Amino acid sequence: xxxxxxxxxxxxxxxxxxxxxxxxxxxxxxxxxxxxxxxxxxxxxxxxxxxxxxxxxxxxxxxxxxxxxxxxxxxxxxxxxxxxxxxxxxxxxxxxxxxxxxxxxxxxxxxxxxxxxxxxxxxxxxxxxxxxxxxxxxxxxxxxxxxxxxxxxxxxxxxxxxxxxxxxxxxxxxxxxxxxxxxxxxxxxxxxxxxxxxxxxxxxxxxxxxxxxxxxxxxxxxxxxxxxxxxxxxxxxxxxxxxxxxxxxxxxxxxxxxxxxxxxxxxxxxxxxxxxxxxxxxxxxxxxxxxxxxxxxxxxxxxxxxxxxxxxxxxxxxxxxxxxxxxxxxxxxxxxxxxxxxxxxxxxxxxxxxxxxxxxxxxxxxxxxxxxxxxxxxxxxxxxxxx
Numbered sequence: 001x002x003x004x005x006x007x008x009x010x011x012x013x014x015x016x017x018x019x020x021x022x023x024x025x026x027x028x029x030x031x032x033x034x035x036x037x038x039x040x041x042x043x044x045x046x047x048x049x050x051x052x053x054x055x056x057x058x059x060x061x062x063x064x065x066x067x068x069x070x071x072x073x074x075x076x077x078x079x080x081x082x083x084x085x086x087x088x089x090x091x092x093x094x095x096x097x098x099x100x101x102x103x104x105x106x107x108x109x110x111x112x113x114x115x116x117x118x119x120x121x122x123x124x125x126x127x128x129x130x131x132x133x134x135x136x137x138x139x140x141x142x143x144x145x146x147x148x149x150x151x152x153x154x155x156x157x158x159x160x161x162x163x164x165x166x167x168x169x170x171x172x173x174x175x176x177x178x179x180x181x182x183x184x185x186x187x188x189x190x191x192x193x194x195x196x197x198x199x200x201x202x203x204x205x206x207x208x209x210x211x212x213x214x215x216x217x218x219x220x221x222x223x224x225x226x227x228x229x230x231x232x233x234x235x236x237x238x239x240x241x242x243x244x245x246x247x248x249x250x251x252x253x254x255x256x257x258x259x260x261x262x263x264x265x266x267x268x269x270x271x272x273x274x275x276x277x278x279x280x281x282x283x284x285x286x287x288x289x290x291x292x293x294x295x296x297x298x299x300x301x302x303x304x305x306x307x308x309x310x311x312x313x314x315x316x317x318x319x320x321x322x323x324x325x326x327x328x329x330x331x332x333x334x335x336x337x338x339x340x341x342x343x344x345x346x347x348x349x350x351x352x353x354x355x356x357x358x359x360x361x362x363x364x365x366x367x368x369x370x371x372x373x374x375x376x377x378x379x380x381x382x383x384x385x386x387x
Contacts, residue, residue, distance in 0.1 A: 170315045
């Protein structure tokens, strides 16, 4: 058996332990393991007619090359957000220009090339580690006849079918620590601190960080944030006794309503593949609250600090379990599966689960939309495993 493994999308703590575990389990079975650099972009940039091409985009993985990588954050394989079925003209390798057929958006589906590269590398299966975007292309490859076993990772914890994804526990742990630290400053300055956390479509990260960090208010991506309603609640929090400041957390994907600030003031940012980067809602809300309440308000975008550095123990545990299970599934002749953790049990679901959209917070069960506060009295299994 000769397998390929790659990491796609944003990096999260826990990717290296997963890579290491897959490598160990596969090598112990006598299999070959190829690490594909830069996610799906690595396969896209391999030219079967260029003998040196694969050397630049593929690395041999074994116990020696993966020894010690679990101590570090990031991913030894690097990562990218490119999807081979929607390759922009600007991202097209020069050697593929002659065969690229662009649509009206100047995007091209390069799946036929990806299939040629997989055959050229003699890969019997691929283990992609990623979020919805990366794994949705894994589902596409399954339809094309490529055996895939997917491993879910994302700080947002929004991949359908699993209670917990790689990266979520570390993101929660770091967010809680930040809430506690910022509260000291807010109290000292008698101000309001607005902490913006990652979470494009799901507010799970903000929900759990707000709950476990005892933030005064929590705004999540699933529920619109009416600044006119929120402001007096925070004013009340500032005079509630004990500490004199107030702290709230907000998902980067939260939608603001009735703000006094022009949201177009903030520049639109994109990554190198043209994907829009969220971020800035916390600053807009901070400006609004300052104008309404006439008190000092500051914002903090935790952003990459949520994903930087080594994983917490829970992330390492889940990553290793997912890696071992992925190899076990391949050894059993399974394909088109995704490793998941459901109700405290490691199992798998069909990879097509990733095409059902982002998993979101159960607002009716776990959130008070009028008070902007978590309402968690009996945590779910996912919430119990999030830190």
